[in-house]
Amino acid sequence: MSMKLSVRAHTLIMPLTLLPLLTTLPVHAAANATTATPAAATKPPALKAGQNNLNWLFRYRAEYVDQDGLPEQALANTLLTRLSAQQGISDSWSAGVEFDYVAALDNSRYNNSFNGKSRYPLIADPTGSDLNQAYVQYQHGGHQLKIGRQKLALGNERFVGGVSWRQNEQTFDALRYQTALGSGSSFDSGLSLDYSFSNRVNRVFGSKSPQGDWRGNIHLLDVNYAISTAQQLKFYGYDMDFREAPAQSNRTLGLDYQHSGKAGALNWQWAGALATQQDSGDNPRSYRASYQNLEAQLSYQAYLFGAGYEKLGSDNGVGFSTPLATLHKFQGYADKFLTTPANGVKDLQLKAGYIKPDWDLQLQYHWLTAATGGADYGHELNVSLQLKFGPRYVVLVKAAQYDARHYLTDTNKYWLQWLARY
Secondary structure (H helix, E strand, O other): OOOOEEOOHHHOOOOHHHHHHHOOOOOOEOOOOOOOOOOOOOOOOOOOOOOEEEEEEEEEEEEEEEEOOOOOOEEEEEEEEEEEEEEEOOOOEEEEEEEEEEEEOOOOEOEOOOOOOOOOOEOOOOOEEEEEEEEEEEEEOOEEEEEEEEOOOOOOOOOEOOOOOOOOOOEEEEEEEEEEOOOOOOOOOOEEEEEEEEEEEEOOOOOOOOOOEEEEEEEEEEEEEEOOOOEEEEEEEEEEEEOOOHHHOEEEEEEEEEEEEEEOOEEEEEEEEEEEEEEOOOOOOOOEEEEEEEEEEEEEOOEEEEEEEEEEOEEOOEEOOOOEOOHHHOOOOOOOOOOOOOOOEEEEEEEEEEEEOOEEEEEEEEEEEOOOOOOEEEEEEEEEEEEEEOOOEEEEEEEEEEEEOOOOOOEEEEEEEEEEEO
16 A cells, blocks of 8 residues: 655754664664653653664544534544654664554544535544654753654643644644752752744644645743652743734733642642733734633542532633644543633533553533623533553543533534554
């Protein structure tokens, strides 16, 4: 089977002369493959000279969508194949590449955002191949510099993430610098700084879509301070100026606080966030909107209970926007609020879970209303069950039911997913 690789490499920040080196790196199979999710906050040890990794990931997904107002139900059977390679060049320098190929295993009875199948609901998993990552990295002590196409996942991904739920991830042509300013060399203790500049966002819709890439000037700054092992504080400032989507250009300043603790066998944690946002760049709309979030969680043995309140405000008919977020993680799995309504949105949610080493059962319920005016948008029920079979295989069954009131339409979504890592 022949595949046409769409690398979109002509705007990579990484010099093009490095690409032949990166695509011919000597590698061997690693004992433990990487996951398909974005990297955790803790930085992995740097590869030493001559060390290398080669990882394969396969993810099959069946997704079914029944949405009121559309004459057809959507069904997508897709398979993601991912090859990741990393090579240590010296004790401080390393390089990596990652290739993705998404195939449809049936007649593609779904709208992938640009195939013209508007009678079907949207499932944003277009087929095709992509150069997902291609970067060089310097890491020494408390400093890390990464240049090239890469994944960015900041905090809980409410503002910037990899959208790893979709078969084609969101990546960035970027320069990222992280440094520990406090005592020690850990990025998760003391005072640390995380700055990224990106001139291109490679979105989940793929290179064939008119909205597949957003170019512009994107500055992302996180300043983290570990008050103690149980308390973390973060200041963030994001300035996003998009050439292809000027109405999404914004400047956001915010503050996050997290606190966790333990009382006997009971573990607890809570978090709060405040942010303000205004228009930036060539945005034709002038506004200043606010963001608030408060959540708490208790866990006892395998049981988990939590509650949360999130508000994305609005001003002048413009809602608080997070266009680079991993939006599937927020406001329900049905993805009805990928774009913030003109009157904003408030989400009051409850969740419960039962978590064991090899399986994870989660239940969520969302009450969604307008931040301005208080209109009832509806409510949503989410259920998911994940089963692990050894270190390599994961099965996921998931469902979302959105019951609309005075906004959007009733929508039911169901997923069956199988993942293998090598």
